[in-house]
Amino acid sequence: MQIVFDNVNYIYSPGTAYERHALKNISFSIEKGEFIGLIGHTGSGKSTLIQHMNGLMKATSGHIYFNGADINAQDYKLKELRSKVGLVFQYPEHQLFETTVFKDVCFGPSNLGLDKLEIELRAYEALKMVGIGDDLLDASPFELSGGQKRRVAIAGVLAMKPEVLILDEPTAGLDPRGRDDILDQIKKLHEESDITIILVSHSMEDVAKYVDRIFVMNQGELIFNHTAKEVFSRISELEEIHLAAPQVTYVMKGLKDAGFSVPLDVTTVEEAKNVILKLLKT
Amino acid sequence: MIRDITIGQYYPANSILHRTDPRVKLVGTLMFIVSLFLFDTFYGYLMVTLFLASVIKMSKVPFRFIVRGLKAVIVLLLFTVTFNLFLTQGEILWQWGFLKITYEGLRLAGFMAIRLTFLILGSSLMTFTTTPNQLTDGLEKLLRPLNHIKVPVHEIAMMMSIALRFIPILLEETDKIMKAQMARGADFESGGILKRAKSLIPLLVPLFVSAFRRANDLAMAMEARCYRGGNGRTKMKPLKYSKNDYLAYTVLFLYIALVITIRILENHF
Ligand SMILES: Nc1ncnc2c1ncn2[C@@H]1O[C@H](COP(=O)(O)OP(=O)(O)O)[C@@H](O)[C@H]1O
Ligand SMILES: [Mg+2]
Numbered sequence: 001m002q003i004v005f006d007n008v009n010y011i012y013s014p015g016t017a018y019e020r021h022a023l024k025n026i027s028f029s030i031e032k033g034e035f036i037g038l039i040g041h042t043g044s045g046k047s048t049l050i051q052h053m054n055g056l057m058k059a060t061s062g063h064i065y066f067n068g069a070d071i072n073a074q075d076y077k078l079k080e081l082r083s084k085v086g087l088v089f090q091y092p093e094h095q096l097f098e099t100t101v102f103k104d105v106c107f108g109p110s111n112l113g114l115d116k117l118e119i120e121l122r123a124y125e126a127l128k129m130v131g132i133g134d135d136l137l138d139a140s141p142f143e144l145s146g147g148q149k150r151r152v153a154i155a156g157v158l159a160m161k162p163e164v165l166i167l168d169e170p171t172a173g174l175d176p177r178g179r180d181d182i183l184d185q186i187k188k189l190h191e192e193s194d195i196t197i198i199l200v201s202h203s204m205e206d207v208a209k210y211v212d213r214i215f216v217m218n219q220g221e222l223i224f225n226h227t228a229k230e231v232f233s234r235i236s237e238l239e240e241i242h243l244a245a246p247q248v249t250y251v252m253k254g255l256k257d258a259g260f261s262v263p264l265d266v267t268t269v270e271e272a273k274n275v276i277l278k279l280l281k282t
Numbered sequence: 283m284i285r286d287i288t289i290g291q292y293y294p295a296n297s298i299l300h301r302t303d304p305r306v307k308l309v310g311t312l313m314f315i316v317s318l319f320l321f322d323t324f325y326g327y328l329m330v331t332l333f334l335a336s337v338i339k340m341s342k343v344p345f346r347f348i349v350r351g352l353k354a355v356i357v358l359l360l361f362t363v364t365f366n367l368f369l370t371q372g373e374i375l376w377q378w379g380f381l382k383i384t385y386e387g388l389r390l391a392g393f394m395a396i397r398l399t400f401l402i403l404g405s406s407l408m409t410f411t412t413t414p415n416q417l418t419d420g421l422e423k424l425l426r427p428l429n430h431i432k433v434p435v436h437e438i439a440m441m442m443s444i445a446l447r448f449i450p451i452l453l454e455e456t457d458k459i460m461k462a463q464m465a466r467g468a469d470f471e472s473g474g475i476l477k478r479a480k481s482l483i484p485l486l487v488p489l490f491v492s493a494f495r496r497a498n499d500l501a502m503a504m505e506a507r508c509y510r511g512g513n514g515r516t517k518m519k520p521l522k523y524s525k526n527d528y529l530a531y532t533v534l535f536l537y538i539a540l541v542i543t544i545r546i547l548e549n550h551f
Pocket of ligand 1: 048
């Protein structure tokens with residue numbers, strides 16, 4: 001097990017009027033190479049949770065283990081942890097600061113104390129991975145489009161070659177095309193390497209299409225930790241906390257209610273197409 | 283980390299002090315500060331302490347929270363006390379080389395420390411119980427007479443309220459950008475002065491970019507709503523004195539009258 005949370009709690013500003021119990025007894029474990037989707041409403045504690053994974057926030061109580069070591073132990077090297085657990089914040093383009101795209105992506109690896117050649121090689125590779133062409137390497141990051149900036153910022157984390165990549169709502173504020181591009185590239189990255197990916201999102205469609213396992217957060221609690229099919233087949237429980245299943249799941253439910261015998265755990269358009277075609281043939 | 287700064291912060295609670303008109307609180311704070319400098323005897327300070335303690339009690343803001351604001355000025359406080367302690371001439375109590383402590387110095391340092399502490403407690407109590415909007419509204423209304431001598435009171439108040447509004451936003455933004463760069467291996471805490479100054483670039487550039495972007499957005503949003511300055515502008519919640527506010531004014535005037543009386547009596551007997 002690569003990441004383990006054991007009864008983690010986090011309280012913001014304890015003892016004041018702003019006190020907020022943002023994480024409540026969170027326990028789970030994540031294996032190497034998994035693709036996890038983390039969903040929940042705004043304010044449910046997703047961002048708080050992921051900042052615990054690379055030691056940017058320290059749990060009020062409970063333990064967090066990375067590759068078997070307690071990350072809150074006295075002598076644990078947090079800087080090393082941060083190079084292994086790459087965290088891409090929401091709106092990561094706001095962190096760009098260098099004069100050129102290429103230099104900005106070099107910032108992460110150069111903080112790891114690598115030699116110049118290795119740094120530039122990694123930056124180059126990372127930019128390739130997110131689909132930024134050679135013509136943009138010397139452009140100022142501030143003159144790119146929103147989607148391009150976002151990809152440069154993601155490359156900035158990828159260039160550190162993390163073992164775990166966490167993305168906080170990487171598609172927020174992008175058009176559908178930019179969203180699909182980024183998600184497809186993340187999927188490709190996952191298929192081509194043994195990297196663990198944690199994707200934070202509140203779009204059920206995105207999550208259903210890409211991930212192996214889904215974590216659902218509600219008001220600071222982790223209420224589901226199952227495969228996509230299992231989670232989305234429990235539509236009524238999701239609706240109780242005002243989350244929805246992917247639209248095709250509702251189509252299936254409609255068909256079933258109309259008397260057709262279809263499975264309810266269909267979560268992607270592709271699967272739905274096959275099920276309906278099969279139904280029509282019989 | 284950076285959010286621990288509490289000076290100028292608002293603390294939501296439901297107390298008489300929170301409901302009091304901001305003009306009363308502004309005038310009251312001013313009077314309190316004046317009263318701090320009217321005294322230099324024990325009984326005088328006893329009275330000021332009692333006044334401050336009862337106002338703090340009324341505000342329902344936890345004492346711990348108010349005191350936290352003192353941390354930011356502790357250096358200033360120590361400076362003042364040290365200077366007063368060692369550099370005042372008078373009856374010598376203790377001497378070591380050129381350093382000497384006098385009875386007068388001890389007394390002055392003590393009073394100075396109390397004055398500064400009370401000054402900060404008193405004025406932060408005002409911001410704890412008054413939202414920035416109320417504060418600027420109050421100030422605008424209080425200073426309105428200056429309009430006659432061509433002081434742009436509304437514009438000044440508007441600038442002040444925008445600046446105040448931006449403080450928490452920029453603090454939050456700093457926190458976010460700092461974390462984002464730390465996630466990329468940035469180190470803001472170790473190294474010599476030069477290295478540390480250099481390490482601030484990845485923080486400051488995005489911060490400035492974001493401040494300008496926000497300012498731009500705000501200007502656009504204000505213009506889109508036809509903001510054209512103070513002329514003929516009305517308020518959604520105009521300030522109006524209630525019975526409690528008049529009562530508060532009365533208490534304040536009684537307090538300052540009492541302070542002045544004590545001062546005069548002390549000087550004569
Ligand atoms: N810096 C902070 N100080 C106080 N409360 C916070 C802070 N950041 C987040 N919160 C609160 O913690 C809860 C969880 O927030 P967050 O983790 O950002 O949720 P999400 O990412 O799921 O939208 C929210 O109720 C939010 O208001
Ligand atoms: Mg969030």
